[in-house]
Each structure stands twice: as structure tokens, then as C-alpha cells.
Amino acid sequence: MKAIPPDSVGLVTPARLRVEQPLVLSSGGVLASYDLVYETYGELDHAHSNAVLICHALSGSHHVAGYHSADDAKPGWWEQHVGPGKSIDTRRFFVVACNNIGSCYGSTGPASVNPATGRPYGPDFPMVTVRDWVESQARLADALGITQWAAVVGGSLGGMQALHWAIDYPTRLRHAIIIAAAPKLTAQNIAFNEVARQAILTDPDFHGGRFYDHNTEPRRGLRIARMLGHITYLSDDIMREKFGRDIRGGKLNFDYQVAFEVESYLRYQADTFVGRFDANTYLLMTKALDYFDPARETDGDLSRALARVQAASLVLSFTSDWRFPSARSREIVKALHDNDLDVSYADIKAPHGHDAFLMRIPRYVDIFRAYMERVAVA
Amino acid sequence: MNNQRLDFRIIADWIRPESRVLDLGCGDGTLLQTLAQTKGVSGYGIELDDDHVTACISRGINVIQTDLDAGLSEFDDRSFDYIILSLTLQAVKYPERLLREMLRVGTEGIVTFPNFGYWASRVQLLGGRMPVSRALPHQWYDTPNIHLCTLQDFEDLCRKENILVLESEVVDHEHRRRLGLRLFPNLLGEIALYRFRRA
Numbered sequence: 206m207k208a209i210p211p212d213s214v215g216l217v218t219p220a221r222l223r224v225e226q227p228l229v230l231s232s233g234g235v236l237a238s239y240d241l242v243y244e245t246y247g248e249l250d251h252a253h254s255n256a257v258l259i260c261h262a263l264s265g266s267h268h269v270a271g272y273h274s275a276d277d278a279k280p281g282w283w284e285q286h287v288g289p290g291k292s293i294d295t296r297r298f299f300v301v302a303c304n305n306i307g308s309c310y311g312s313t314g315p316a317s318v319n320p321a322t323g324r325p326y327g328p329d330f331p332m333v334t335v336r337d338w339v340e341s342q343a344r345l346a347d348a349l350g351i352t353q354w355a356a357v358v359g360g361s362l363g364g365m366q367a368l369h370w371a372i373d374y375p376t377r378l379r380h381a382i383i384i385a386a387a388p389k390l391t392a393q394n395i396a397f398n399e400v401a402r403q404a405i406l407t408d409p410d411f412h413g414g415r416f417y418d419h420n421t422e423p424r425r426g427l428r429i430a431r432m433l434g435h436i437t438y439l440s441d442d443i444m445r446e447k448f449g450r451d452i453r454g455g456k457l458n459f460d461y462q463v464a465f466e467v468e469s470y471l472r473y474q475a476d477t478f479v480g481r482f483d484a485n486t487y488l489l490m491t492k493a494l495d496y497f498d499p500a501r502e503t504d505g506d507l508s509r510a511l512a513r514v515q516a517a518s519l520v521l522s523f524t525s526d527w528r529f530p531s532a533r534s535r536e537i538v539k540a541l542h543d544n545d546l547d548v549s550y551a552d553i554k555a556p557h558g559h560d561a562f563l564m565r566i567p568r569y570v571d572i573f574r575a576y577m578e579r580v581a582v583a
Numbered sequence: 584m585n586n587q588r589l590d591f592r593i594i595a596d597w598i599r600p601e602s603r604v605l606d607l608g609c610g611d612g613t614l615l616q617t618l619a620q621t622k623g624v625s626g627y628g629i630e631l632d633d634d635h636v637t638a639c640i641s642r643g644i645n646v647i648q649t650d651l652d653a654g655l656s657e658f659d660d661r662s663f664d665y666i667i668l669s670l671t672l673q674a675v676k677y678p679e680r681l682l683r684e685m686l687r688v689g690t691e692g693i694v695t696f697p698n699f700g701y702w703a704s705r706v707q708l709l710g711g712r713m714p715v716s717r718a719l720p721h722q723w724y725d726t727p728n729i730h731l732c733t734l735q736d737f738e739d740l741c742r743k744e745n746i747l748v749l750e751s752e753v754v755d756h757e758h759r760r761r762l763g764l765r766l767f768p769n770l771l772g773e774i775a776l777y778r779f780r781r782a
Contacts, residue, residue, distance in 0.1 A: 519640075535649075535657060538647060538657075539657045539658075542627060542645075542647070542658075543659065543662075545603070545625070547645050548627075548645055548647070549636075549639070549640050549644075549645050549646050549647065550646070550647045550648055550649075551633075551636050551637075551640075551646075551648045552648050552649075554633070568633055568637075571637050572636070572637050572640055575637050575640040575641045576640050578641065579640070579641075579643055
């Protein structure tokens, strides 16, 4: 057993909420009942005013910080920013992290048993949108007795949820913290997602999404999807710095085995993804990204889409993020200040690409922490 | 109030209560915080420097990190009552363009800048060297101040750009007003302050 660092929330246990109230989805589909798996860190204060909701991104989960067992190789996905004394200080805030429906980490998703058939949902699981997640997270807030979040926070697809919270429930959050996000995907973003989906959909082991019944999974497709994803998470510069053209074993073998270090990296990422992630969930999550566009109902006018927002916001981007570049965050900032809302924006110099939002970059920590001070006093 | 910088106090005097302000090059947010506390103004600061941005956030001032040289294109016409440019005009690439942008986005503009016509600067130039002073502490080769001007130069530009000066003041480096400054502003004023709008 290895020692858990003192600035970690330590050992944590997920909780489960069974929601019997049907959820009407954006697609028109209905989930008659569903499970939400979540984790909490810190203590909810008497006024129930210090709760912070953390929304996860494409492949994330409710396991934001800490360890499930002392043998865990890795802590939660945002351990760098959530814990005692960290950007989101669990000594001051009651942190709630919810696994989104459609996921494969415990909340109801395509691999869950469909009560109507007794078999896994597979392709019958309805498509879910960012709005649907917000709706289900609001049910969780109700269950936890949280009428207003001090802040809703997220990076990437999680940031989109924070923005949608501010639109859908203007009075239920005081602050939205939107990190490395975009107000909608570009054609290029959708194109990458489509290639990833095609890799999965055309894998012979996909079986129209019913691969569970065949005791298999579309490993090849999921691997390619993940490799493609990882290319978009890193910047050209950081790839050059990390891998360059370094060759394994120092010489070319003139075959299709791993030659360059970057190939080894991508294969490793693919290998560790398969077995822990569900191909149907990958399809659903990328679709939720593609469909995200809060300005769709206001003829593409994001400022009008945010007209009901009341929350103050912090918007952060990273200079080397080409998946959701700074300019995309600026669109969100503009729509917020067009509505005379309190908003601050910082463009953080970081070479890491989109993945920077997961990292502990000193300047990122400074700003994040300074803003959370404001959240705490307000 | 007494320990506040006089240039900030003059600006605060000029600004109507409860107005909407955009402060370009807002530094650590002191001016906006002063204006919020004394005049109930709201708005945003624009700042490029990382540490200043963090300082603004710590103060609870809305700050947007961006480069003024990239312009104000994300702000709609007439979206603010005042656009303030405090001790920054001389450091931007296109002062003339920025002044135009200020009066597109705001109803009125307020600009402060170090007066290059200050007597000590003139003396140093006569001595054959670029002036270095408390208001302009850099050497010519490392200064961010690339567009220095005098009061007269600025007023000439206003005329050319069809900008109407509504009020002006000069203060010395300790941000004080003295009688001599009123008589010979372009000679004795170290810092110039102007409030203006489209003519």
C-alpha cells in the first residue's frame, strides 16, 4: 500500500442515486428511470451555499479526485485541481461530481440493462444532449438539497455543461467556470468525431451496437477513435517535445511495428482505453458534442441565447489548444458581456494543447484559485 | 480617498454614477475598483499582462485578457458610456486607430498619457539624449512607450479625427495639481488627462 498524498481528498467511495422520475430527452426519447453515480468531497455547509458541481468531459467520470482503493495506480481525473488547498479547495467547498447518463462508469448508459428487454440497451439507448445532462444533474442537486450551486465548473465538454447550466437554470448557480470549451463545434471538430464514429461503426465486432450479446466489443474501432482523439488533445509543439522523431531501438526496421515513439504513445493510449470504455458511449458522447449549440434556438445568436443568464463567469482557454482554440472561448466571453454579465477571461500560456485543462500549470492554478476565492466570499 | 492617485480621482470626478465603463489596459484593476466603490460603475477591464489579470480577478474586477493592438472588434457600437485608456495610449501600435475604436464602442473617451512636452524632457532632448524621467522611466531601447506625444500633438490629432475635447487636466508625477500647471500645461504637466467625444 502506497501513501496517499496529504493534498488529496484520499479514499473516496462513489454513491448512487436512483431517479424514478422519467427524464424527457431532447431527442424526444424518455428514460423512465435511471441511475446517477456520483462522488462528493468536503462538507456541505449549513446554508447549503458552498456546493460546487464538476462536470466531466468526453471520457471522464464522477471520479474527479482521490482514490477508490489504496492500490489504485492513479487518482481521479482532476486530482491536480481538486483537493485540500487546491484550486477547488475541498476544505471550503462541497464538491459534487456526477457521472453523466449515457456513460459507462456506473450511471445508466448503453451497457446498462434495459428494463423493457432484460438485455443491455446497446443501440436502443436514446441519444443524450448537454441539456439532458444538465437536467439530470439538477435532479441530483434536488436530491442533495442543493437549490443553488456556488459554482458549476467544467473543462471541454464539461465547460459546455457549465454554460448550459447558466442558460437553463439561471438562478441555480452563482458562478459558471468554463474551461477550454467552445459555444459549438466547428465543421473540423465534427469531422474528427465522425472519423472516430466511423471507425467504431464499421468495426465487424460492432454488431450494430449489440456487441454485448456476442461477448465482444469493437476494439479496433475504439482504439482508432481514441488514437485520433489523442492527436487532437495535444499540440504540435508538445508532440515534438515529447516524442520528436525518436525511434525505438534507435534504428529503422522497415516493417509496421512501432518505430517512432509517438506511435508507441498512441498505441498505449488505445490499449488502456479499450476494456475501460464502452464503444456505444463513445458514439453518444461525440454526438452530444456535435449537437451542442445553445444558439440554435436563437438563429445562431449566442448573445440572445444567453439573455436569461444571471451567473458570473470565468472563461479560460489555453494558447496551444487547437481543438477548442482561444477564439472559441472569446465567443462565449463576448456573448456574456453583450448581456452586461460579470465575466472574466484569461488565455493561459501553455504548450500542452487541449489537455492543458487537466494539468497543474502554475498560472492556471493562480487564476483558478483567485476566482474560487471570489466564489467563496460571494 | 486622500491616498488615491489624483489622476484616478480626476477620472472619477468626470464619470457619471452608475455608468458602464470599459478600461483599456486596466492594470491591476485599481481604477475600476475605485470607480465601482465611489461611483457605482460597472464594466470590464482589458489587460494583457498575466499578473495584472490575476490581480484583477483577486479584486473581484471583471477582466478580459486580450491585446489592445488586436482592436476592440468584439465590442458592439455604443456599448459603454466611457472607454478609459489610462497611461497606455503611448504603448499601443496604432493610437489613432484605437482612439477611433474607443469612440465607436463608447459614448465618451478618457485618455491619460505622459506628456512628452514636459520641460525636463525638453531639457534632456536639448542635451542630446532621449528623456528618462519618473513618468517615462525606460531607456529608448527597452521602452514600451513607442508613441510619445505632447499635449499639442494630442489636440492636433483630436482635431484631425473630428474629436471634441470636453475637459482636460494636467498633473505632475506625484499626481498633484499646481497653479503653474494651469498656466503652462504643456511645459509643466507630466501627465495629461482628456475627456472627449465625437464632434
